[in-house]
Amino acid sequence: xxxxxxxxxxxxxxxxxTKKRIVGVWAIDSHTISALSKAVDLGIVDAxxxxxxxxxxxxxxxxxxxxxxxxxxxxDADVDAANKAIDIINSGKSDILMKGLLSTDKYMRAxxxxxxxxxxxxxxxxxxxxxxxxIHDKLIICGDVAVIPFPDLKQKIAITNYLINTAHALDIExxxxxxxxxxxxxxxxxxxxxxxxxxxxxGDRGQIKGAVLDGPFSFDIAIDKESxxxxxxxxxxxxxxxxxxxxxxxxxxxxxxxxxxxAGAEVAAAVAGARVPAILSSRSDSVxxxxxxxxxxxxxxxxxx
Numbered sequence: 001x002x003x004x005x006x007x008x009x010x011x012x013x014x015x016x017x018t019k020k021r022i023v024g025v026w027a028i029d030s031h032t033i034s035a036l037s038k039a040v041d042l043g044i045v046d047a048x049x050x051x052x053x054x055x056x057x058x059x060x061x062x063x064x065x066x067x068x069x070x071x072x073x074x075x076d077a078d079v080d081a082a083n084k085a086i087d088i089i090n091s092g093k094s095d096i097l098m099k100g101l102l103s104t105d106k107y108m109r110a111x112x113x114x115x116x117x118x119x120x121x122x123x124x125x126x127x128x129x130x131x132x133x134x135i136h137d138k139l140i141i142c143g144d145v146a147v148i149p150f151p152d153l154k155q156k157i158a159i160t161n162y163l164i165n166t167a168h169a170l171d172i173e174x175x176x177x178x179x180x181x182x183x184x185x186x187x188x189x190x191x192x193x194x195x196x197x198x199x200x201x202x203g204d205r206g207q208i209k210g211a212v213l214d215g216p217f218s219f220d221i222a223i224d225k226e227s228x229x230x231x232x233x234x235x236x237x238x239x240x241x242x243x244x245x246x247x248x249x250x251x252x253x254x255x256x257x258x259x260x261x262x263a264g265a266e267v268a269a270a271v272a273g274a275r276v277p278a279i280l281s282s283r284s285d286s287v288x289x290x291x292x293x294x295x296x297x298x299x300x301x302x303x304x305x
Contacts, residue, residue, distance in 0.1 A: 003170040004139060006132045006266055009295040012171070013044040013302075020095035020301045022279075022294060023048040023088050025107060026081040027100035028055040030063055035290035036098070037065045045298050048073065048094055050081045051101075078102035082110035089276055090116060096297040098279040098290075111274055118274035124148075124158035125273040127280060128166050129252075130296060131259050132266045136223075140259075141166050141175070142244040145252035146280065147271065153195050156245060157208065160199060162272035163243040164211045169299040177203070178222035178241035179215025180251070184233060186216060192247035199245070211243070212236050219244075219255075268292035270300060277301050 003009060013019075024036055028051040036047040049056055053074040060067040073088070075081035082102060088094045097118070099107045111118050111125070119125060127146035130139050143159045144151060151159060160177060167175035179196035187193045196215035203213030214237035220227040225239030246252035259265035267289055271278040277297040281290050 002172045006292045010042050020298050021046045022096040023085045023094040024098045024100050025085040026051045026078040026102040029101040030059050031287050032100040033059050034287045038291050039294045040069050050075050050085045086110050095301040096277050123273050126159045128162050128272050129269040145256040149249045175211045175242040176237040177211050177213045177243040178217045179245050181216035268296035270297050
């Protein structure tokens with residue numbers, strides 16, 4: 001059955017009984033350590049913490065967390081922790097990477113390192129977000145809201161495939177992908193419309209597999225069947241999309257923050273395109289958001305294997 005609520009991932013992961021190991025990079029803060037602790041207690045991952053061991057022990061004591069549930073590697077500083085975590089991934093001793101209390105640029109620099117990083121040649125990194133909106137009956141899988149500012153067609157192909165892979169990991173067998181623009185018309189003067197039309201045709205011809213693609217669609221057509229009917233759009237995707245490809249980071253990021261700040265949505269997110277899922281939650285994200293992102297990373301890691 002397709003997963004329609006983020007907390008359903010916990011039970012699915014427990015049922016599969018093939019735990020993955022996650023490594024937390026500079027995991028010295030209470031939110032990161034608490035989220036990893038809850039994930040271990042739920043039985044969905046094993047966890048390694050890389051960071052200042054004294055600070056880790058201090059946080060565990062403050063939060064009443066049993067420290068022995070973790071494997072700990074000491075690091076003197078955040079950059080050292082990032083490099084050690086990448087080494088752990090490269091040695092095959094962990095399946096998921098998670099950002100702790102270091103800045104995004106340091107985290108991404110380690111992932112992108114040409115000598116020992118995690119991105120294959122000509123690889124494309126993209127942020128995939130899964131949103132649980134309280135008034136919508138299915139999960140919203142979307143991108144890119146955080147990494148690629150203005151994706152070209154090649155990058156949109158990669159993002160679309162990451163959205164499809166994420167939907168498959170969430171047991172959505174044949175996801176419906178909406179290729180978003182400001183209008184459903186194919187207007188040559190609007191690059192988002194042209195790219196959406198090309199991607200849609202690529203889907204029709206099997207060049208993008210595992211999903212049904214359609215667009216360009218304005219957002220109302222993609223999410224609301226009545227709007228699609230009023231506008232005379234006859235499409236399997238219209239009004240019932242699982243995945244949403246945004247034309248640029250501004251539209252995606254505003255959508256993401258509108259959902260979380262005004263609609264009370266819960267989210268999970270990870271960076272796709274590296275050899276392992278890389279969780280890129282904000283340092284200020286809640287424990288629940290980090291926990292959901294850990295679960296998503298575990299679902300994606302199982303899919304990659």
